[in-house]
Amino acid sequence: MNKADSERLSAFLENKKLKEVQDFMEADLVVINTCSIRQSAEDRLYGLVHQIRKKNPKVKIVVTGCLSRRQDVHKRLADKADLFMPINEMTNIFELLAGREVKVKLSLDEVRLLQGEKYLSIIPKYQSKFSAYVPIGNGCNNFCSYCVVPYARGREVYRPTAEIIKEVKALIKNGYKEITLIAQNVNSYHDKKINFPKLLEAISKIPGDFWIRFSSSHPKDVSPELIKVIGANLKICPHLHLAVQSGDNKILAAMNRKYKVEHFIDLVIAIRRARPGIAITTDVIVGFPGETRAQFLNTVKLFKKIKFDLVYISRYSPRPGTVSYQMKDNVSREEKKRREFELDSILKKGFQDSNALYIGKEVRVLLEGINKKNKYYGKTGSYKMMLVNPSGKINDSLVGTFVNVLISGVGKFGFEGDIVDSTSLKPKVIAILGPTATGKTALGVKLAKAFNGEIISADSRQVYRGMDIGTGKDLAEYNITGFKVPYHLIDIINPNTKFNLARYQKLTNQAILDILRRNRLPIIVGGTGLYLQAVIDNYQLAEIKTDSKKRVMLEKRGAKFLFKKLSLLKPEFAAQLNNSDKNNARRLARYLEISENAKTVEQKKADSPFDFLILGVDIDDEAMRNKIEKRLDRRLEKEGMIEEVEKLRKSGVSFKRLIGFGLEYKFISYFLQEKMSQEEMRDKLAIAIYRFAKHQKTWFRRWEKQGRKIEWISDIKEAREKIKKFIN
Numbered sequence: 001m002n003k004a005d006s007e008r009l010s011a012f013l014e015n016k017k018l019k020e021v022q023d024f025m026e027a028d029l030v031v032i033n034t035c036s037i038r039q040s041a042e043d044r045l046y047g048l049v050h051q052i053r054k055k056n057p058k059v060k061i062v063v064t065g066c067l068s069r070r071q072d073v074h075k076r077l078a079d080k081a082d083l084f085m086p087i088n089e090m091t092n093i094f095e096l097l098a099g100r101e102v103k104v105k106l107s108l109d110e111v112r113l114l115q116g117e118k119y120l121s122i123i124p125k126y127q128s129k130f131s132a133y134v135p136i137g138n139g140c141n142n143f144c145s146y147c148v149v150p151y152a153r154g155r156e157v158y159r160p161t162a163e164i165i166k167e168v169k170a171l172i173k174n175g176y177k178e179i180t181l182i183a184q185n186v187n188s189y190h191d192k193k194i195n196f197p198k199l200l201e202a203i204s205k206i207p208g209d210f211w212i213r214f215s216s217s218h219p220k221d222v223s224p225e226l227i228k229v230i231g232a233n234l235k236i237c238p239h240l241h242l243a244v245q246s247g248d249n250k251i252l253a254a255m256n257r258k259y260k261v262e263h264f265i266d267l268v269i270a271i272r273r274a275r276p277g278i279a280i281t282t283d284v285i286v287g288f289p290g291e292t293r294a295q296f297l298n299t300v301k302l303f304k305k306i307k308f309d310l311v312y313i314s315r316y317s318p319r320p321g322t323v324s325y326q327m328k329d330n331v332s333r334e335e336k337k338r339r340e341f342e343l344d345s346i347l348k349k350g351f352q353d354s355n356a357l358y359i360g361k362e363v364r365v366l367l368e369g370i371n372k373k374n375k376y377y378g379k380t381g382s383y384k385m386m387l388v389n390p391s392g393k394i395n396d397s398l399v400g401t402f403v404n405v406l407i408s409g410v411g412k413f414g415f416e417g418d419i420v421d422s423t424s425l426k427p428k429v430i431a432i433l434g435p436t437a438t439g440k441t442a443l444g445v446k447l448a449k450a451f452n453g454e455i456i457s458a459d460s461r462q463v464y465r466g467m468d469i470g471t472g473k474d475l476a477e478y479n480i481t482g483f484k485v486p487y488h489l490i491d492i493i494n495p496n497t498k499f500n501l502a503r504y505q506k507l508t509n510q511a512i513l514d515i516l517r518r519n520r521l522p523i524i525v526g527g528t529g530l531y532l533q534a535v536i537d538n539y540q541l542a543e544i545k546t547d548s549k550k551r552v553m554l555e556k557r558g559a560k561f562l563f564k565k566l567s568l569l570k571p572e573f574a575a576q577l578n579n580s581d582k583n584n585a586r587r588l589a590r591y592l593e594i595s596e597n598a599k600t601v602e603q604k605k606a607d608s609p610f611d612f613l614i615l616g617v618d619i620d621d622e623a624m625r626n627k628i629e630k631r632l633d634r635r636l637e638k639e640g641m642i643e644e645v646e647k648l649r650k651s652g653v654s655f656k657r658l659i660g661f662g663l664e665y666k667f668i669s670y671f672l673q674e675k676m677s678q679e680e681m682r683d684k685l686a687i688a689i690y691r692f693a694k695h696q697k698t699w700f701r702r703w704e705k706q707g708r709k710i711e712w713i714s715d716i717k718e719a720r721e722k723i724k725k726f727i728n
Contacts, residue, residue, distance in 0.1 A: 001182055002065055004133040005087045006033045007124035009064070012090055014125065025055045033087070034065035036148045039317045042067060046076065053080045060097060064090070066152035072320060088112060088138070088154075090119050109154045112139070117157050123167075130400030131178040131368070132171050136164055136199065140184035142218060144245075145256045145323035146285065146316065149184055156184070161191045161199055165206075172208040177366055177402060179203070181214040187221035197229040204233040207540050207606035209402065211366075211381055212236045216243065220259045222267050231274030232513045234427065234609050238275055239309075239383040242267070243283035247302030248295040251288055256323070261302060268306055276519065279309035279382035284343065287316040287336035289327035296339050303346045307354065310383065311347055313340050355410045358384075362420060365405045367398050376403075376419075385414030426611040427516050428727050431524040432719075433458070433532055433700060433710070434617035435693035437627040441474050443617060444525035446716055448485045451523075451723060454515045455487040456508055458526025458535075461661055463504070464495045466648055469641040470664035472631075488515075495653045495661075500590075505534045512610060521727070529699040537708070538608040547593070554589040562588035569595045586660070613726040615719055616700060616712040628689050635664075636682060642668055663688055 009031060014020065021027050030052055035041040049061060062083045067073045074084055083096055095101075117138045126132050137158035140150045168179055181203075183189065189196040203212060212235050219242055230236055242264075246252050249260050268280055284299060303311070315336035318325050365386045367378040376388040376398065388405050390398075405417040430453070432444045444455050455478070457463070461471040468475070478485045488511040493499055508524070508531075515522040526532065533539070554562060563582050567574040569592070582588075619627070635641040645668040648658060655673060658665040664685065671681040704710055713719045 001133075001135065001138070001184070002033050002035055003127070004124065004135045004182060005065070005090075005119075007126055007133070008119060008122040009033070009087070009090050011125040012119075012122050013093075016094070025052060027056075027059060029060045029062070031062040031064055031093075034063060034067035036066035036070070036152050036319065037317075038314070039319075042073075045073075049077055049080050062093065062097070066148065069152055070320065086154075088117060088119055091122075112154060112157045117159065120159050121163060126171075128400075130176055130366070131180070132176050133180050133182050134164060134167055134171070135159070135183060136181050136186060136189050136196075137183040141188070142185060142258075143256060143323075145254060145327075146288065146319065148319040148322055151321045153184065156188055158183070158189050158191060161194045161202070164199065165202060168203050169206055172206055172210055175400075177210050177400060179210060179212050181212065183216070185216060185218045185221065186214045187217050187223070187226065195225070197223065197225040200226075200229050200236060201233065204229075204235040207538075209607050210235065213239065215241050217241060219244065219264050219267055220257070222271075224270075227267075227270050227274045230271065230278070231517050232510070234513065234516075237381040237383070238278040239281065239381065240271060240278060241281045241283075244302065245283060245285050246288065246291075246295075247284075247299030248291070251291055251295050254290065254324075254327075255285075255288065261298070265302075265305065274517065276517070277382070279384070280306065281310040281312075281383065282306075282308050283312045283314065285314050285316050286339040286343065287331035289316070289324055289329055289331070291316075291331055300342065300346065303343060303350075307350050308347070309354075311343065313343050315340055352410070355415065358407045358415060359409065360407065362404055362406050363415075363417075364402055365417075366402055367400065369399055370394060370396070380415075387411065387414065387416045389416070389418045391419040426609060427512075429512055429522045429524065429610045429612050430723060430726075431458070431532060431536060431612055431614045432617060433525075433529070433614065434527060435624060435696040435700075436472070436527055436689065437624060437631055437693065438617045438619055440525050440527065440617050441472070442477050443716060443719065444523050445477050445480060445485050447719060447723065448521070448523050449480050449483060450720060451521045451727070452519075453485070453521035453523045455485060456511050456515075456522060456524045457487065457489045458508075458524050458528050458531045460499075460504075460528040460531060462490045462526075463492050463499055464661075465491045465493065466651065466653075467495060467644070467661070467665070469635050469639050469644045470661075470668075495648060495651075496657060501530060501534050501539075504531050505539065508535050527696050529696065529703065533703060533708075536608065536612050536614065537605045540606050551589055551593070554592060555585045557585075559583045559585040559588055562592060566591055566595065613723065614708070614710045615722065616710040618697065618712060621694070624693055625690050628693065629686050632682065632686055632689065642671070645669060645672065663692060 010020065013029075013031075018029065024030050032045060032048060034045050045063070045067060049063070052059060052061060060083075061081045062085055063073070063077065063081045064085045064087050068084045068086050083093075085093060085096055089096065120135050120138065137156060139154045139156040140147075141156045143150050164181075171179060181200075187196050189199055191199075194202075200212065200214070212233075217240065222242070230240065244261075244264050245255055245257060247261055252260065271280070272278060286296065286299075315333070316324075316329065316331065318329050363380045363384075363386075365378045365380055365388060367376045367388065369377055371377055371387075374390070374394050376390060376394075378386050378388065380386060386405060388403070403419050406420045407415050407417040409416045430447070430451075432440050432447070434440050441455075447453065448455055459471060461467055462473055464471070467473075473490060475490075478487055489504070489507055492507075512522045524532065524535065559582065562585055563574065566588055641664060645658060645665060648665075649655070649672070655669045658669045660666075667676075667681045667685040667688065670676050671678055676684070700710060711722055713722065
């Protein structure tokens with residue numbers, strides 16, 4: 001938090017025409033941003049102020065940060081520091097230095113609570129070009145008995161969500177790879193109806209290749225909603241810092257931590273269940289006033305049970321102004337040191353056992369710099385430190401980027417490894433596509449059984465309940481010798497409910513994450529090309545709401561009129577549309593809505609969080625025609641497809657709506673309305689399905705020409721081999 005505050009202060013001062021000097025001993029103004037967590041940090045301030053004043057008697061010294069409110073610090077530095085300024089007052093620094101009182105009727109905390117932390121809206125001078133701290137608030141309401149922060153920083157005040165999102169979007173646009181949200185207690189964040197899980201979710205949806213960290217988290221405020229968001233969003237790093245402080249309930253009560261050890265253990269179990277492989281790090285204080293040997297051994301038990309990935313161990317340090325400052329500090333310095341060593345030994349043994357499992361694995365690393373031995377260093381998403389051997393000559397431009405690293409050993413620094421050429425370390429997803437009647441579903445189900453997978457439908461009509469035969473759901477195929485393959489996005493909405501591309505994309509991404517979280521393989525199966533492309537190419541869909549009345553009026557004008565209007569508005573886009581689009585009034589009306597409300601109607605793509613293997617299933621035209629006709633006759637004569645449409649009508653689905661679904665529902669509706677005979681309906685429907693299948697083929701080939709790789713397969717054996725190679 002002090003680093004983030006200093007970046008804002010630096011930007012503010014430079015905006016006021018001050019210039020930063022390399023040697024602070026030669027500056028006209030020195031601002032020292034202080035920490036008060038430990039006595040050692042406080043002692044550093046006294047030595048630094050004395051040193052600066054002695055070297056440069058004319059310098060103006062400002063003490064800000066956590067020690068700026070302490071009266072005992074004011075007295076000790078009264079003749080050496082020129083100003084003690086809470087960081088919230090940074091925009092008034094020149095008035096305060098000039099001795100001009102900033103007149104406010106309210107106290108500083110009252111102003112903050114009413115007006116917010118205005119200084120946080122200053123655009124900072126970021127010290128890194130790829131990693132940024134983004135404060136979401138300031139202050140603390142918890143009053144742990146050992147902690148000075150609530151007194152030093154005041155009550156909790158949070159930034160508006162829109163302001164935070166704006167800052168993060170600007171960082172991503174400028175190529176930042178790591179966003180760390182910070183506050184004294186991030187879990188307490190709130191802005192009207194937006195809480196911290198919702199803020200995290202909103203940031204994770206911002207397009208771009210970046211990851212998200214956050215700190216600090218108080219165990220008492222970790223909600224099931226937050227755990228769910230951590231588990232579902234892969235942009236959130238698989239690392240949670242959760243300060244436990246002690247493994248003994250009586251000590252936790254004396255610390256005023258407001259949770260018990262049992263609650264902490266349950267939290268960790270739930271978090272690890274939601275996000276397998278997540279790293280859990282923590283803080284522990286040894287030698288808190290009154291801590292007995294038996295109580296300390298409870299912390300030892302907790303260490304052995306949880307197996308933390310990293311622990312920051314602190315020897316208790318009394319802080320003036322806190323409740324524990326009045327307690328007798330009765331654990332000797334030597335005993336605190338022994339307890340610290342004992343915990344550290346447990347950690348080291350745990351590191352050796354667990355870290356050995358990583359050798360030979362590939363991980364994604366954000367490179368942070370180059371050391372004196374010409375090796376890169378950086379961190380994994382799980383906060384493991386990494387020393388990386390370059391592949392060839394050292395390249396400065398790789399600093400600040402993600403690379404794939406093969407772990408070769410564990411050293412004092414952390415892990416060691418080599419940069420490898422790897423297509424992706426993203427989670428693996430299979431897609432099976434092809435024209436209708438090519439056996440995609442049966443193939444997908446067999447592969448799902450073989451590879452511990454689950455099916456996600458990519459069919460624009462299978463989402464509707466009651467439309468089973470005409471859409472070819474073939475639900476019986478999901479049962480193989482008593483084993484039921486799970487499926488998603490089938491039978492999820494009523495036929496009278498509108499369903500669009502954006503909703504499909506959102507639900508599919510959620511299903512993929514859900515399947516991955518259970519360590520299973522997502523397999524998308526279907527022939528709706530636009531649905532597949534929206535997910536695989538990660539379309540950034542325009543969030544333009546539909547005006548229902550205007551939409552009805554537009555659709556009544558017909559496809560020919562709408563296409564002509566679109567050609568005038570967006571000629572280049574209109575020229576690229578295929579015949580299906582040109583003759584679809586509903587789709588053309590949507591394009592017009594977007595054209596009139598957005599800069600572009602073309603779908604923007606972004607890097608996907610998943611790695612896709614696309615398998616294409618195809619057969620020759622004559623074989624496809626025969627399969628379509630046989631399947632159609634079976635559905636009409638034996639499976640009751642006409643009865644299905646009649647049942648939908650009785651349930652309240654209009655003929656207009658059914659005709660809008662096209663193919664089977666369109667032609668059977670014409671038959672039921674006595675607009676054609678059953679024989680005519682059958683023949684025209686067979687031709688329409690065949691033409692639709694040909695259109696699907698054309699669509700997939702065009703997608704290939706746009707650069708998307710599709711692996712066309714001839715049988716299940718070939719599919720198995722390609723999947724094995726892909727997932728391994």
